[in-house]
Amino acid sequence: MNKQALIVGGGIGGLAAALTCSRAGWSARLYEKAQQFSEVGAGIQLGPNATRILAHWGLESALASVAAFPGRLIVRAAQDGSQLGTLRLGSAFTERYGAPYAAVHRADLQDLLLDAVRNAGVDVQLSAAVGTVLSFPHAARLRIDGREIEGDALVGADGLWSAVRSQVFSDGPPVFAGHLAYRSLAIQRDLPEPLRSRDVTVWLGPRMHLVSYPVKRGEQLNVVVLVQGAARAAAAQEWDQAAAAAELQIAMGPLCAPLQDLVQAMPGWRLWALHDRPPMRGADEMARGRVALLGDAAHPMLPYFAQGAGMALEDAEELGRTLSMGEGDDDAPLALRRYAQSRWQRCARVQALSRRNGHIFHATGPLRWGRDLSLRLLGERLLDQPWLYVASGKR
Ligand SMILES: Cc1cc2nc3c(=O)[nH]c(=O)nc-3n(C[C@H](O)[C@H](O)[C@H](O)COP(=O)(O)OP(=O)(O)OC[C@H]3O[C@@H](n4cnc5c(N)ncnc54)[C@H](O)[C@@H]3O)c2cc1C
Numbered sequence: 001m002n003k004q005a006l007i008v009g010g011g012i013g014g015l016a017a018a019l020t021c022s023r024a025g026w027s028a029r030l031y032e033k034a035q036q037f038s039e040v041g042a043g044i045q046l047g048p049n050a051t052r053i054l055a056h057w058g059l060e061s062a063l064a065s066v067a068a069f070p071g072r073l074i075v076r077a078a079q080d081g082s083q084l085g086t087l088r089l090g091s092a093f094t095e096r097y098g099a100p101y102a103a104v105h106r107a108d109l110q111d112l113l114l115d116a117v118r119n120a121g122v123d124v125q126l127s128a129a130v131g132t133v134l135s136f137p138h139a140a141r142l143r144i145d146g147r148e149i150e151g152d153a154l155v156g157a158d159g160l161w162s163a164v165r166s167q168v169f170s171d172g173p174p175v176f177a178g179h180l181a182y183r184s185l186a187i188q189r190d191l192p193e194p195l196r197s198r199d200v201t202v203w204l205g206p207r208m209h210l211v212s213y214p215v216k217r218g219e220q221l222n223v224v225v226l227v228q229g230a231a232r233a234a235a236a237q238e239w240d241q242a243a244a245a246a247e248l249q250i251a252m253g254p255l256c257a258p259l260q261d262l263v264q265a266m267p268g269w270r271l272w273a274l275h276d277r278p279p280m281r282g283a284d285e286m287a288r289g290r291v292a293l294l295g296d297a298a299h300p301m302l303p304y305f306a307q308g309a310g311m312a313l314e315d316a317e318e319l320g321r322t323l324s325m326g327e328g329d330d331d332a333p334l335a336l337r338r339y340a341q342s343r344w345q346r347c348a349r350v351q352a353l354s355r356r357n358g359h360i361f362h363a364t365g366p367l368r369w370g371r372d373l374s375l376r377l378l379g380e381r382l383l384d385q386p387w388l389y390v391a392s393g394k395r
Helices: 012-023 048-056 060-064 090-097 106-119 163-168 231-235 245-252 257-265 308-324 332-361 365-378 386-390
Strands: 004-008 027-031 043-046 072-077 083-088 102-105 123-125 130-134 140-144 147-151 153-156 175-187 200-205 208-215 220-228 270-276 291-293
Touching: 004 012, 004 140, 004 147, 012 027, 012 106, 012 153, 012 308, 043 048, 043 106, 043 208, 043 308, 048 060, 048 090, 048 308, 048 386, 060 106, 083 090, 083 365, 090 386, 102 106, 102 208, 102 220, 106 123, 130 163, 140 153, 153 163, 153 332, 163 291, 175 332, 208 245, 208 257, 220 245, 220 257, 245 257, 270 332, 291 332, 308 332, 332 365
Parallel strands: 004 027, 004 153, 027 123, 072 200, 153 291
Antiparallel strands: 043 102, 072 083, 130 140, 140 147, 175 220, 175 270, 200 208, 208 220
C-alpha cells in the first residue's frame, strides 16, 4: 500500500506539495478549511526558479495560457518619475535561465495546480479545518471535525497563521512588519493608453514603493502599493480589508504626475497588513519527526523579493524529491529531515533579503541617494539575481 501524506492547507504551497507527493508515489490527502478555492488575492510574479519547476511538472502550457510574460523590469523614482535602472526580462531571461519570468493572477496559478492535483488522483477535502495535531512528532495524526486521521507524514502548508506550526513548533505568532500593502487590479483596456503596461515597473519613494505588472495574458494590470504605518491595521489578523483610496493617497505622500494618474485610475483597493518571522536558523524549524512545514507556514516573508510563492513551489519540488528517495517502511522522518536540511538556508536567505529590500526600497536621506546612484551606474547587474534564478532546489 502507498504511504500516506496528509497535507494541511490548499494554497499554492499545499496544492504543489500534494502534486509532488503524488508524483513521488505517495497517496496524498489535502485538507483545506475554506468551502471553496478562493479568488481572493491578486498578482504573483514568478522568477525562472519557479517557472522551471512548473514546466518540470508538465504545467508549462497551462501557465502560458493564463500568465503574462513582462518584457522589462523598470525602476523609477516615485517623486520625479526619473528612470533609475532596467532589467531585460522576456526572451533575454528565457535564454539566460532556460525558463521565463512570468506574472500570474493568484487564482489562475491555484486553478492550474488544482487541475493537476485532481488529475493525479489526490483526495481534496474542502471545509476541512484542521483543529488538532495529535501525537507529534512521532505520528502524523490529525483531528478534523471530530474525526481522527493518520498518515505517514504530515505537511503543514497552512500559511502565515499556521495551526500546525503553532502546535508542533510552539514558537509564537508572526510579527507585524510595520508595512501595509494596498492592492488593485484593472482591466488594461479600461485604463487610459499611457497607463497600460507590459512591463514590471517599480516606483521607489520615501517610506513607500509601488509595483505594477500585467497578469491574465496581459489583459489586466496588477498594482500593489507598499507603505509604512498604521498599528490599527496590524491589530487585524484578517489581512484583507476594504480600504479607502483617500487613505492610500495620504500614506503615499507627493508623487509625480504619471504615478498619481495611475493610482487614481485604479479601481477598488484592498488592504493587507504584512507580517513575517525572522529568517529561519536551522532545519529544526522546518521539520520534526513526521511533521514538516512548507511555504508561508515555514518561512513567511515580506513580498519585497517577490518570492514567497516561488519558495513554496521550490519546497514542494524538494519534498517530492526526498519522499521519492525513501526505501524502508519507516523512512518518512528521515525524508522530511533531508527536505528541511536542503531547504532552510536558501529560504532563510530569501527571508533576510526580503526584509533588507524593504529598507532599501523605502530609503530616505543618504541611503536613498546611494541607492539611486548605484541603480543608475549598475542597473542590470544590480537588479538581476543569478544565484536565485539558476538554482531551485538545494542551496
Ligand atoms: C502583497 C503581497 C504580494 C506578493 N507578491 C508575491 C510575488 O510577486 N511572488 C511570490 O512568489 N509571492 C508573492 N507573495 C507571497 C505569496 O502570496 C505567498 O508566499 C504564498 O501565497 C504562500 O502560499 P502558501 O500556500 O504557503 O500559503 P497560503 O496561500 O496562505 O495558503 C494557506 C492555505 O491553508 C488554509 N488553511 C489555513 N489554516 C488551515 C487549517 N487549520 N486547516 C485547513 N486549511 C487551513 C488556508 O485557507 C489557505 O488556503 C505576495 C504576498 C503578498 C501579501
